[in-house]
Amino acid sequence: xxxxxxxxxxxxxxxxxxxxxxxxxxxxxxxxxxxxxxxxxxxxxxxxxxxxxxxxxxxxxxxxxxxxxxxxxxxxxxxxxxxxxxxxxxxxxxxxxxxxxxxxxxxxxxxxxxxxxxxxxxxxxxxxxxxxxxxxxxxxxxxxxxxxxxxxxxxxxxxxxxxxxxxxxxxxxxxxxxxxxx
Numbered sequence: 590x591x592x593x594x595x596x597x598x599x600x601x602x603x604x605x606x607x608x609x610x611x612x613x614x615x616x617x618x619x620x621x622x623x624x625x626x627x628x629x630x631x632x633x634x635x636x637x638x639x640x641x642x643x644x645x646x647x648x649x650x651x652x653x654x655x656x657x658x659x660x661x662x663x664x665x666x667x668x669x670x671x672x673x674x675x676x677x678x679x680x681x682x683x684x685x686x687x688x689x690x691x692x693x694x695x696x697x698x699x700x701x702x703x704x705x706x707x708x709x710x711x712x713x714x715x716x717x718x719x720x721x722x723x724x725x726x727x728x729x730x731x732x733x734x735x736x737x738x739x740x741x742x743x744x745x746x747x748x749x750x751x752x753x754x755x756x757x758x759x760x761x762x763x764x765x766x767x768x769x770x771x
Contacts, residue, residue, distance in 0.1 A: 594612040628725035653751035667760030671704045679705040698749045701741040701757040714744035
């Protein structure tokens with residue numbers, strides 16, 4: 590019998606993300622877990638959509654970033670706790686004057702990876718996969734494929750997935766709005 594990845598989710602997820610007070614605060618019950626499993630199974634039947642989605646890495650990246658900017662993903666933004674760790678480890682984001690300056694992208698990668706331990710990645714990915722049923726039910730296959738792909742890349746990768754990048758960026762933005770008034 591495989592270990593349920595959601596057993597690690599609470600209360601740890603509330604220390605990693607801003608999910609406290611939302612439906613993501615608590616681990617999925619048996620019904621939700623069944624819906625996630627069914628959505629994963631249905632998604633596997635969309636092989637053609639997945640292959641088309643993965644044809645252009647830059648398009649996948651940009652589509653994923655745009656998807657995760659949506660307000661429904663706000664509960665998964667990195668918590669103040671993780672942002673404080675980032676600021677302690679890699680410092681404040683650089684000030685960018687030229688649009689083509691890669692310094693912020695490098696900073697964002699270093700910032701996210703400074704806190705993205707294996708356990709953090711697994712919990713974030715497990716939380717992200719909880720969105721699959723709603724997109725599969727709506728037959729929004731491209732979004733479902735993007736969620737599945739990003740959950741996989743986040744859980745098992747050592748690189749900065751678009752999901753991890755966007756959750757870090759949103760966490761930083763919230764931090765500076767709340768803690769660093771202009």
